[in-house]
Amino acid sequence: MKRKEIINKIIEEQNKVIQNLKESVNRYKTASDLDEESTHDPEDFSQQTQAKDMQLRYEKMLREATQNLSFLEGEVELKHEKIENGTLIETDHNFLFVGISVPVFKFENKEVITFSDKTPVFEKIKGKKAGDQVEIGSDTAEIKNFS
Structure with missing residues (x-):
C-alpha cells in the first residue's frame, strides 16, 4: 500500500x-x-x-x-498494527483514513475517504482485521490491509 x-x-x-x-x-x-x-x-x-x-x-x-x-x-512515516487514529485502511473499494476529515478524493482509481476516530463508522471498523467485512454507509467492503 x-x-x-x-x-x-x-x-x-x-x-x-x-x-x-x-x-x-x-x-x-x-x-x-x-x-x-x-x-x-x-x-x-x-x-x-x-x-x-x-x-x-x-x-x-x-x-x-x-x-x-x-x-x-x-x-507520514508511521505504521499501525491495529485500526486506530492514524491508520490507513485499504478495502476492495476504497482507502479509508482514520484521524481527520477532508473532502473525498481519488488515488489510483479508488476514493480516499477520511474521517475522525469519533465518528460512528470508526466504531464499526475498529478491531477488524484483513479479510473482515465492514459496512460503510450502505456499502459493504472487505479490508485488504492497513498500516
Whole structure:
C-alpha cells in the first residue's frame, strides 16, 4: 500500500482547508474593523459584532486545522498494527483514513475517504482485521490491509 503518498495527498487537501480558513478569517477581520471616528448607525455596530464573532469562530477552526496538519505530518512515516487514529485502511473499494476529515478524493482509481476516530463508522471498523467485512454507509467492503 502507498501509505506515504496517500497521506501526503491528504496533507495537500488539509493545506487547502487551511488556506480557505485563513481567507475567511481575513475577510471577517476586515468586516469587523469599523472606523470608530466615522458616523455609523446602530446597525453598523451590530454587523461589526457579528463579523467579529465569525472571525473568532474561523480562527478557532483554523487552529484545529493546523493541529490536524501537524498530526498528519507526524503520521507520514508511521505504521499501525491495529485500526486506530492514524491508520490507513485499504478495502476492495476504497482507502479509508482514520484521524481527520477532508473532502473525498481519488488515488489510483479508488476514493480516499477520511474521517475522525469519533465518528460512528470508526466504531464499526475498529478491531477488524484483513479479510473482515465492514459496512460503510450502505456499502459493504472487505479490508485488504492497513498500516
